Amino acid sequence: MASAIAIADAEGIDAVSIRRVAAELGARAMSLYTHIERKEDLFDLMADEVNAEILVEGELPGDWREAISAIVRRTREVLRRHPWLVDLVSRRPQVGPNGLRHGEQSLAALSRLRIEPEWKWRIIAAVDDYALGFVIREGMRQEGSRGYAWTQAERDALMRPYLREFIDSGEFPNLAPLLADGAPDVEGGDRADDDFERGLRWMLDGIARDLAL
Amino acid sequence: MASAIAIADAEGIDAVSIRRVAAELGARAMSLYTHIERKEDLFDLMADEVNAEILVEGELPGDWREAISAIVRRTREVLRRHPWLVDLVSRRPQVGPNGLRHGEQSLAALSRLRIEPEWKWRIIAAVDDYALGFVIREGMRQEGSRGYAWTQAERDALMRPYLREFIDSGEFPNLAPLLADGAPDVEGGDRADDDFERGLRWMLDGIARDLAL
DNA sequence: CGGAAAATCGATACGCCGTACGGAATGGTG
DNA sequence: CACCATTCCGTACGGCGTATCGATTTTCCG
Structure with a gap:
């Protein structure tokens, strides 16, 4: 399904239609339905394929703050490379194999902490919430409406x-x-990096203080 | 355009089609194009109308943390009442009259702080990022995919x-x-309230510590 | 290797969608 | 009354997801 991802990267998720993908593959529209059951399934496959890119390779930093920062930074990079992913992420939970692996890695980042697993999950959720919101608002800023290229x-x-x-x-x-x-909505590229890191630091500081980590 | 909002509330944003809204109004499809130029304009009108609900009535709390908490809580309420709004918010900046009023109110919540306006905006952005991410993931959890009612x-x-x-x-x-x-993804309703408040507190704590507010 | 079973392909068709276009009706102004 | 701008309406085009079904290919087993 690399063709579908290529289309989405180039023209946004709305350009990904069954007919279009089939054409790209030299097949007829209905042939795709031998591999998938609904169009949503195609989206799920695309999402999970890209979710693999989010996984951080190699050893995670030992410090828990550095570890989840690394994961979240990588998430942001991938979401910038494939902006359409936010449309899918915001529509349904990512529970494909690579989505689960991402969840596992996030938990692994906190494995050294001696707190209950529920709390680890809450930390991850809060950080992910911030990161998702940031990336969405970042993407919306830089392209206005996806598809309209002003x-x-x-x-x-x-x-x-x-x-x-x-x-x-x-x-x-x-x-x-x-x-x-x-407009303050439109800040340059490196400004965005600073903003992202600052918000992340704020969130992590708040967590560390509260839980005495 | 209350009909369009009613449709979106009941069946999601995808159910809002020009033909459908026109039918609801007893008109023909093309008549809508007298008032709008593109379908996107209809979405903008819907969004701005609902953005009005986000505005907090009456006096804001004097304490800056309480003030932006009040605004953000209200944002969450409205986004729960009109889940389709996140689809629009994530597609383009909200710069309609009521979107601007919301920005103004957010800044007003920090008016007592003696810091540069840019920093106020950064605080608001970070908190909004968290809140947006939370609400998106919350909505995705409770209905799975919008439209599919399992x-x-x-x-x-x-x-x-x-x-x-x-x-x-x-x-x-x-x-x-x-x-x-x-699955930890699916937590009950009051749990979600706690989670939201906790993440918000974490973020505000981090901000307050960093800026010595 | 032969033939049955299963998977894949292809064409066609239905009912949606956004919207371009052009004619008909309408209402306010001289 | 005539004029003109605005609004309404019908029709049509190209695109969408996908149900259905016959034809074809591939796979597998005896």
């Missing part, structure tokens, strides 16, 4: 007069200064 | 033999104990 400048030009109206209305005393010089 | 028990029954196979494989020493007694 450049940053074009969208900026369209948006500015619209935003100006609101700024001038005086209804947004706190927001206006931030909107004035380039 | 009961919890049915999905459980289907899943168990599949998971058992992996548990017995021995490849998942850390994960297996958690999967054994009811």
